[in-house]
Amino acid sequence: MKYIYLCLFLFSSFAFSQSKTEYNREKAIFPGCQSAEDLELCFENKVLQFIDSSLTKSIKTKIIRYSKKDTLDLSANLFFNEEGDLIKKMSGFQIYMDSLKNELNYLEDSFPKVLPVLDKYDNGVADYKNLLLGFKINRADSTIIPIKNYIPKDVPFSLVEQVPVYPGCAPSLLQEAARKCMSNAIGRHVLQNFNTNLASTLNLPSGVIRIYVGFKIDKKGKVVDILTRAPHPALEKEAKRVIKLLPQLESPGMQKGKAVNVPYGLPITFNIAETAAQRKERKRLKRKKRKE
Incomplete structure (x- = not known):
């Protein structure tokens, strides 16, 4: 396997007011x-x-x-x-x-x-x-x-007024910076802990393989309700294992001053390189098709 990288939700920036401006x-x-x-x-x-x-x-x-x-x-x-x-x-x-x-x-x-x-x-x-x-x-x-003054039990990560604080992310960060800090931290966690050799042992075809992970950060800052979807059960199991290793957050998501559950979506994308044997077989089939 040559590459493993994450596709995370990116939050667009806009030239809006900053707290330090008068x-x-x-x-x-x-x-x-x-x-x-x-x-x-x-x-x-x-x-x-x-x-x-x-x-x-x-x-x-x-x-x-x-x-x-x-x-x-x-x-x-x-x-x-x-x-x-x-x-x-x-x-x-x-x-x-x-x-x-x-x-x-x-x-x-x-x-x-x-x-x-x-x-x-x-x-x-x-x-x-x-x-x-x-x-x-x-x-x-x-x-x-x-x-009026509605506070749902679950507030999407992109909408929650105060995002959960991941260990190492400063609580004083502006919200867009806090979202980015948390997304980057979770991304690093997955890259450091995911068994990148697993996909190559499952005889999966070369190319892009996607694993979809969803979980919630509950009102106490704990990761719960982990769901995974992947082209192989072993990949789903590994993704769940890695998410379970996430640390408890320093504080939960807050909406109007009250703790709420925050659903979080994490697509993980692998790029599996073609082996020499697969490349040889692909070329053989291509030559065979030309002759036909």
């Missing part, structure tokens, strides 16, 4: 929230109201019909330009249901303009918000009710 307005403000004591909570509640009033009868019917749970999770990934307009090509609303994956795109067209972040010279600054919202599904009367 601002006359540090946060984007939703219309109507100017005098609110908690601007973040007001912003979230206004977005919740906007979505609730904008969902079509058809989509609500589909949610009630296809949802397996009584609570619906919906994420709003909102990117704003310097004027406070939503950047549609970068933003999106997502319901975690395959049947409704792309049916909320129309919400971007009517999303209201916000009051943008302002630097100390009153120049607008681009900003973004990741919101995880909840709706209660009442099947008895076929209604969907917004849940």
